[in-house]
Amino acid sequence: MLKVYLINDSSKHPNWGSRATTAALKELIKSADADLFASLPLKQLSKPNWDSTAKRQNFSNFIKAKTKNNKFTKKLASVSLNRLIKKLPDVIPKNYSQFASYASKVEKSECLQEISCNIKTADVILINGEGGIKNKNRESRAMLFLAYLAKKVYNKPVAFINHTADFCHPDLREMAQNVYPILDDVVFRESYSAQKCSDFVQGAVAADVGFYFKPAPYDDWLKLAGRNGYYESSNDFDPSKPYICIGGSSAYSRNNYPDFRNLCQLLKKEFGQVVLTSSAKIDEEIFSPIAKELNLALIPLSTSPQQAVDILGNARAYIGGRWHGAIFAFSGGTPVIPLASENFKLEALIKQMNLDTPIIDAFDFDQNQILKLLKEYTKQEQLRSNILKRANSLAKTVARHTAIISELNSSPKTLEIKNDILNQEIEGQARAAYN
Missing domain, CATH: 3.40.50.2000 (Glycogen Phosphorylase B;)
Known part of the structure; x- marks a missing residue:
């Protein structure tokens, strides 16, 4: 072997x-x-890291051994080692x-x-x-x-x-x-x-190996997902009711991201249930206060990939600039409204799916344009079928x-x-x- x-x-x-x-x-x-x-x-x-050479590893192990019995010195040593390693060749x-x-x-x-x-x-x-x-x-x-x-x-x-x-x-x-x-x-x-x-x-x-994952069929998934506590969420998430998922983008940073509140309020009014998804740490930081303020479900970063695939793959639509978030959605036939990412990858993924969906500016998006696209896509049952067929082809x-x-x-x-x-x-x- x-x-x-x-x-x-x-x-x-x-x-x-x-x-x-x-x-x-x-x-x-x-x-x-x-x-x-x-x-x-x-x-x-x-x-x-300190394991890159034998001498560095020995030094790190020596410091850790000397400070392991005291919480304060142990923490201080850890911080000091992390700073020092960055200064070494x-x-x-x-x-x-x-x-x-x-x-x-x-x-x-x-x-x-x-x-x-x-x-x-x-x-x-x-x-x-x-x-x-x-x-x-x-x-x-x-x-x-x-x-x-x-x-x-x-x-x-x-x-x-x-x-x-x-x-x-x-x-x-x-x-x-x-x-x-x-x-x-x-x-x-x-x-x-x-x-x-x-x-x-x-x-x-x-195709990205993320296409390897498949969402559970809706009826089968609902038997599990509908149980109390199956999904850890900041607020109630009812998978038996239609929902729209929103995700972040790799273009966002801790100090540079848009306000999603107005978009969330608009979609909640038009579609009912809006589910915020945290596929990366920055997404959770952006969406946590919004979920609390607007009483929206927030699927946390700790969610397993397969559970995330089930949620996104069974959604009515996904709005976001996350590469794998879009793949998880496509794997179930879910239409995606892509927000721009840090480079060309979302554009490449849309082309790979044989779609002509426009890439939306991740920072200065027009919420009315997004709403119009959502209404158009969620009415097209054939679109969902075509997306699923293409995703299955790519998975091969x-x-x-x-x-x-x-x-x-x-x-x-x-x-x-x-x-x-x-x-x-x-x-x-x-x-x-x-x-």
Whole structure:
């Protein structure tokens, strides 16, 4: 059985989509008859940590041991360590010109020993890019560097999968231009990224693995969802009555977001039940006071991904700029009115669904335009049927992200850096879904 090392395990991240993505990938790896023997958490990619070198780990362990018996000193030590690690030289390079020298340090066991050991043990490395490839952030640089390390230094089969690639930053683009072409497989989750990278890699396209999840049929779901306490909500949520869901957007930050009160009041008057959804921490911060003030149901961040899929997939409509929130809605045939996200990904998803829904400004939205679209969409039963059919078609392509496992199982000695040798049946499904 092939040993798989998954880089970017986001199962501990609070976002609905992050947890759903890793859960789906783990199921796909299992169904491909492979062993996920180790994974690298998202937290270790996004932030420097004390485990990056043996000396740093020993120092951190020493401080923690000395302060563990006193709550005050333990807290003080934790805060101090978090501040100090940011001031130390990072083990992740900032530019492609540093990749070779940093990789040499890893090869000499000067840093990233555990990661290096897992790469050497693995038969194949899967890198789950998700929406993290953007802005030259540490997460982006770490994933590209580890892909380079696994392929260039240890000559392992490497697939960079399930991701949107936003290479607006020239330094990040330079990294990708040098890393993607040497990998065994590159699979984007939408066609816009593939097109933007087509001058240096002929990547495949398959639907986001979030399409792996399906909502329960309404009548079956209602038997469970209607029970008291089944859903944790700030106010009563009655799934037996029609409802409209509202979500946030990746474009929002703690200090920059619109006021949803007027929109919520308008939709409550027109449609009755409005349900606010918190698929990310910032959404919960934005919607909590509104839910309290207007007595609206708020589905919290702690909700399981499958429960979130059931809610969004059985809603009359979803308004929001969340990638996975929209996917969860589409999976049940729910029409989506997309708010703009931080980049092109919502536009790409709407195109992927073969829809012509306009992208609404996430900050300066016209609530009357939204109301008009809602009235139009909720009257079209055929629209819901078409959305569900398309979502089911896209769901058939998600196994393409782990196709490298099937290819290695069938012909481990002939794996090449070409998409045309990959599983033809899965590749054909992917092409058919995007034509």
